[in-house]
Amino acid sequence: MTLLGKSFSVIILLLSGVFMVLALAVNASHRNWRDVVLGPTGLKAQIETIARTNEQLRDSRARTQASLDREQAARRTALAALQTQLDQLESQLRESESTVQQLQAKSTELAQTDRARAEELEKMTADNARLREQIRTEQQDRDTLFARTLELTDQMNSLRGVVQLQQDRNDQLHTQVTRYKEVVDAAGLNMNDPLDGAPPERNGTVLVVNRPRKLVEVSIGYDDGLRNGHYLEVTRGGRYVTRLKVRETEPDRAVAEIMRDYSEGVVEEGDRVDTSIE
Incomplete structure (x- = not known):
């Protein structure tokens, strides 16, 4: 027998021992997988239990999600309402600020008007006092003028007679002058001619x-x-x-x-x- 044959024989012997050990180990660890899978507490029962649990969890999750969606929608609606209310309040605030500014401007204007009227009242009071004094003075002057008027009326009445006499004399002189002019015109004389025959200064x-x-x-x-x-x-x-x-x-x-x-x-x-x- 050659060396190669001896080597294969040894290897086969060793492998046989290894397979024997593995067979013994497998035999020692052998289990009934049907019972493990289909038994009351088998893997199938566990899978079904886990599936039911998952289904319940999915239902619970769906209900929770629906509730969450409803709550989010309600929150969004409430938020929109609050935003609308906020916009209204801001608009009212701006209107109130504008009204306050207008009222402040009106108050300032009224204050200025009040000061102006107070100054005008003081001026009118001073003018009233001055006018009262002027009235008293003018009343005195009027009384004096009335007395003077009476005196002048008497003098005028006395002068009317003199005026009438002068008017009569004036009428007489006017008649005489008219007659003299007729005589001069009839004689061909010029009243502008100098009496000594010399020309006027021209x-x-x-x-x-x-x-x-x-x-x-x-x-x-x-x-x-x-x-x-x-x-x-x-x-x-x-x-x-x-x-x-x-x-x-x-x-x-x-x-x-x-x-x-x-x-x-x-x-x-x-x-x-x-x-x-x-």
């Missing part, structure tokens, strides 16, 4: 100069009191130029002759003419 300017004919036209005439034969003095810048003698007159202008014997210069348009020189 001044004007030279309008036109006619050197060949030695005539000039001036800006004053009959309405200013000029008459034929009156003399006019011509000046320029305060310097004497010559004398003119009126030949023809119109209401607002006149024609005069240049008197060469009195000439100290040449007459020019725009020169000043006067009825007399101081």
Whole structure:
């Protein structure tokens, strides 16, 4: 027998011993698994018990969840109601704050108005006192004026007679003046003419100069009191130029002759003419 065969024989022997030991161990530990599973306290009964317990727990959980859902819904509803109430309260608070501010502003305004009225009342009281004093003074003045009025009334009544006499005299004088004017107009006289025949004091300017004919036209005439034969003095810048003698007159202008014997210069348009020189 070879070495390999001997080795296998030894190995087989050893394995046989091991299997024998395992068989003895298995035989020693052998159990009836049917009884273990199907027995009154077997695994099946335990599983059924656990299943019933789980079902009860699931039912309890469902009831608890439903109760929790109802409670959460109720809480949400209550919370929404509380939020609505809170919003209403905040709105009322803002309105109250606005009302308070308005009332404070109104109170301030009323206080200012009260102060202004108090000041106005003090002023009116002072004005009233002053007016009372003025009234007393004016009453005294009125009494004085009334007495003065009575006195003046008496004087006026006494003067009415004098006024009537003066009115009658005035009517007489008016009649005489009217008659004198009629006489003067009928005689062709002008009341503006001076009594000594001299022209009234007037001044004007030279309008036109006619050197060949030695005539000039001036800006004053009959309405200013000029008459034929009156003399006019011509000046320029305060310097004497010559004398003119009126030949023809119109209401607002006149024609005069240049008197060469009195000439100290040449007459020019725009020169000043006067009825007399101081």
